[in-house]
Structures are given as C-alpha cells and as structure tokens.
Amino acid sequence: MxxxxxxNDELAAKNRDYFKRRHILAVNLMxxxxxxxxxxxxxxxxxxxxxxxxxxxxxIASSIDAERMEREGIRSSQINTCGxxxxxxxxxxxGADRIDLKDAVVFIENVGNLICPAEFDLGESxxxxxxxxxxxxxxxxxxxxxxxxxxxxxxxxxxLTEAVGFEKQKFLKxxxxxxxxxxxxxxxxxxxxxxxxxxxAGWLKKKYEALEKV
Amino acid sequence: MxxxxxxNDELAAKNRDYFKRRHILAVNLMxxxxxxxxxxxxxxxxxxxxxxxxxxxxxIASSIDAERMEREGIRSSQINTCGxxxxxxxxxxxGADRIDLKDAVVFIENVGNLICPAEFDLGESxxxxxxxxxxxxxxxxxxxxxxxxxxxxxxxxxxLTEAVGFEKQKFLKxxxxxxxxxxxxxxxxxxxxxxxxxxxAGWLKKKYEALEKV
Numbered sequence: 001m002x003x004x005x006x007x008n009d010e011l012a013a014k015n016r017d018y019f020k021r022r023h024i025l026a027v028n029l030m031x032x033x034x035x036x037x038x039x040x041x042x043x044x045x046x047x048x049x050x051x052x053x054x055x056x057x058x059x060i061a062s063s064i065d066a067e068r069m070e071r072e073g074i075r076s077s078q079i080n081t082c083g084x085x086x087x088x089x090x091x092x093x094x095g096a097d098r099i100d101l102k103d104a105v106v107f108i109e110n111v112g113n114l115i116c117p118a119e120f121d122l123g124e125s126x127x128x129x130x131x132x133x134x135x136x137x138x139x140x141x142x143x144x145x146x147x148x149x150x151x152x153x154x155x156x157x158x159x160l161t162e163a164v165g166f167e168k169q170k171f172l173k174x175x176x177x178x179x180x181x182x183x184x185x186x187x188x189x190x191x192x193x194x195x196x197x198x199x200x201a202g203w204l205k206k207k208y209e210a211l212e213k214v
Numbered sequence: 215m216x217x218x219x220x221x222n223d224e225l226a227a228k229n230r231d232y233f234k235r236r237h238i239l240a241v242n243l244m245x246x247x248x249x250x251x252x253x254x255x256x257x258x259x260x261x262x263x264x265x266x267x268x269x270x271x272x273x274i275a276s277s278i279d280a281e282r283m284e285r286e287g288i289r290s291s292q293i294n295t296c297g298x299x300x301x302x303x304x305x306x307x308x309g310a311d312r313i314d315l316k317d318a319v320v321f322i323e324n325v326g327n328l329i330c331p332a333e334f335d336l337g338e339s340x341x342x343x344x345x346x347x348x349x350x351x352x353x354x355x356x357x358x359x360x361x362x363x364x365x366x367x368x369x370x371x372x373x374l375t376e377a378v379g380f381e382k383q384k385f386l387k388x389x390x391x392x393x394x395x396x397x398x399x400x401x402x403x404x405x406x407x408x409x410x411x412x413x414x415a416g417w418l419k420k421k422y423e424a425l426e427k428v
Binding site: 032033034059060061062064083085111112113114115116132134135136138139141142143144145157159160163164165189190 | 273358359378
C-alpha cells in the first residue's frame with residue numbers, strides 16, 4: 001500500500017506540473033454516492049460563465065455522468081475504474097489529455113466514496129467535498145480523513161434539512177473539530193431557485209485567479 | 215490484493231463455521247454513508263422480538279453507533295478500522311467473540327461504503343444492502359459489484375421519494391439488470407409510522423429458521 005501511494009505521489013507531482021503549465025485549476029470533487037457531485041459541477045460550471053470548464057468523470061462503471069455533461073455542453077472525459085474505489089494520478093493524466101484544455105477550471109468528479117479517495121493525491125489544485133444533508137449531521141466525526149483533507153465543503157441538498165432532521169450546528173461542531181474548511185450551503189432541487197452556487201463558483205474563481213500566470 | 219483476499223477467504227470460512235456451530239444468522243449489512251444502516255438494525259432488532267440479537271459495529275473512527283445500540287439495549291461491539299474502508303473476516307471474529315452469543319441474529323454493520331465491502335467475505339449468512347432514496351435511482355448501474363452481490367435490498371428513506379424526485383421504476387429496472395434480490399421499501403422517519411420493518415424482519419426470521427440445527 002505504501003509503495004502504491006509512493007508511485008501515485010510521483011505521478012501526482014507530474015500532474016500538478018501539467019496543470020500548472022496549462023494554467024488549469026484542477027478541482028478534485030469527492031463525496032458519497034448520491035451526494036450531488038454531478039449536479040453541483042453542472043450548476044457551478046454554468047455559473048463560472050466566462051471561464052473555460054471541463055470535467056473528468058470517474059465511476060466504477062457506466063458513462064451516465066459524462067453523457068449528462070456532454071448533453072449540457074461541458075467538455076468531458078469518462079474514466080471507468082473497473083471496480084476500483086478511487087481515482088489515481090495515473091488515470092487523471094489520461095483524462096486530462098483527452099479533454100485537452102488550457103486556461104480552464106477542470107473538475108475531477110471522483111468515485112462516490114467517502115473514504116478511499118482521501119488517500120490519493122491526483123495533483124489537483126483544490127479539494128472540494130460534497131456532503132449531503134440526508135447523509136446526516138454526524139458524518140465529520142465518522143469520516144475524519146475525508147473531512148480533514150478538503151479545502152472546502154459544499155453542504156448539498158439543504159432543502160432537505162427539515163425533512164431529515166439535520167442539525168446544522170451539530171454538523172459544524174463535528175467539522176470544526178477536524179477542519180477549518182469553509183462551508184457552502186447548497187440546494188439544487190429541480191424547479192426551485194438554486195442556492196449556494198454563486199458562493200462555490202466565487203470561491204473557485206478566486207482560486208483560479210490566484211494561479212500563477214504561465 | 216489477490217493474496218489479501220485469499221487470506222480473508224480462509225478466515226471467512228472459519229467464521230462461517232463459528233456462526234454455524236453457534237446457530238447464528240450473521241447479517242452483513244452494507245451501504246453508503248448515511249444510508250440508514252444503524253437505524254434499520256435498531257428497528258429490525260426490535261421487530262425480531264423473541265429472537266436474541268446482537269450487533270458488530272464497523273466504523274473507520276468513533277463509537278457513536280455502538281453507544282447508540284447499547285442505549286437501545288442491543289448487545290454490541292465496536293470495531294474501528296483505523297481508516298480501512300471495509301470490515302474483513304479477521305476483525306469480525308474478534309467482534310463476535312466479544313458479544314459472545316448463541317442462537318441469535320447478529321448484525322454486522324459494515325463501514326459506510328458502496329464499493330470496497332462487496333469484495334470481502336466476512337463468513338456472513340446473508341448480505342443485506344441499505345440503499346437510500348436520496349442517493350438516487352441510478353445507483354444500481356453505477357455500483358454494480360455491490361448491488362449484484364447482495365441477497366436483499368432495503369430501500370430506505372422512502373418518505374423522501376417525492377421530495378427528491380426518485381423514480382422507483384428506474385431504480386428497479388437498473389437493479390433487475392444486475393440482481394434478482396428482493397426489495398423492501400423502508401421508511402423510519404422520526405414521528406411517523408414505520409414502514410417496511412416487518413417485511414425485513416420476516417425475511418430474516420425465515421433465514422434464521424432455515425439454519426441447520428446444532
């Protein structure tokens with residue numbers, strides 16, 4: 001396992017260099033199955049407007065998400081991990097080559113898994129976590145490696161807060177015990193006004209603008 | 215990885231023998247983070263009434279779930295995997311020794327993860343999946359190894375079907391493409407009448423009664 005992670009770290013460093021040379025903000029988006037990662041990318045990409053965007057979609061099987069992205073006009077590349085529980089630096093480079101972008105924000109939608117992806121550096125610029133309200137307010141204390149390794153948390157499906165009895169203060173207390181990452185409250189329920197997307201997009205835009213010029 | 219799984223399979227066979235000698239129905243309950251595994255065990259254990267029950271709680275960190283079980287009067291043992299993304303046969307034997315039951319239904323609450331636990335035989339008698347409605351109706355086709363390896367599916371949080379626009383027919387179509395497991399629709403929303411618990415308990419009771427007498 002240590003060897004595996006060592007080899008991955010080397011490739012991740014190469015990816016980081018690749019993204020830097022191409023002036024790309026690479027966003028490693030992680031979260032549980034069904035935490036709303038694809039929906040979040042779609043909405044934030046639209047909000048980023050003037051900026052070029054692309055997405056590398058990771059899934060253990062199927063190309064459902066990449067097809068959805070293409071329909072929405074976002075340049076995408078699907079990676080099937082064939083059962084593997086996480087994306088690694090090696091497959092990211094293949095995905096990045098396929099979408100072939102420069103001066104862009106590239107989302108990497110990791111495999112739906114709140115554990116394993118935390119261990120694998122992909123060479124990303126920032127790590128974003130989609131944590132959904134119906135997963136429960138006790139999750140930061142149960143999945144510490146993930147919650148403590150991310151740069152920001154999108155608390156998704158906030159429209160369900162009351163329906164599932166989610167206690168935001170309890171969630172924040174747990175999160176603050178392991179991380180100082182900012183939290184963006186997001187709701188993207190169909191047919192309702194979107195909430196929180198501008199804030200996530202604004203945070204990413206700042207990160208993009210802070211990239212070294214090439 | 216193959217070696218690891220081979221060693222695990224040997225220990226799993228020993229566990230299976232242990233459970234058999236003790237006349238125990240061991241239920242490996244898997245599912246995503248926040249899919250409602252703990253709540254389901256608690257409700258089903260109560261419904262099993264006359265039968266002796268226990269639970270082996272798996273988590274990567276914390277003892278939140280075992281404490282909850284003990285408060286509810288269910289004999290439990292907490293296993294912390296220290297970051298590992300699944301339970302394996304080795305830790306299950308330790309947990310089983312600690313609760314030290316005979317003639318019982320023993321729930322094994324696996325780590326919240328829809329991928330890795332599918333690969334590890336624990337020596338269980340049956341595999342049950344908690345798949346929650348807010349995770350989405352496309353999950354069977356995205357997480358094929360898990361959905362195709364279980365003996366039954368508890369479709370949890372059914373009270374949220376309308377709120378999240380979950381299409382049951384789409385879910386079932388995806389599931390039937392990879393599995394013939396029966397589906398129990400469950401809702402355990404606080405303050406509302408429970409739904410589906412009797413059906414899950416009835417299914418388990420039949421499995422228990424079908425165990426070889428010791």
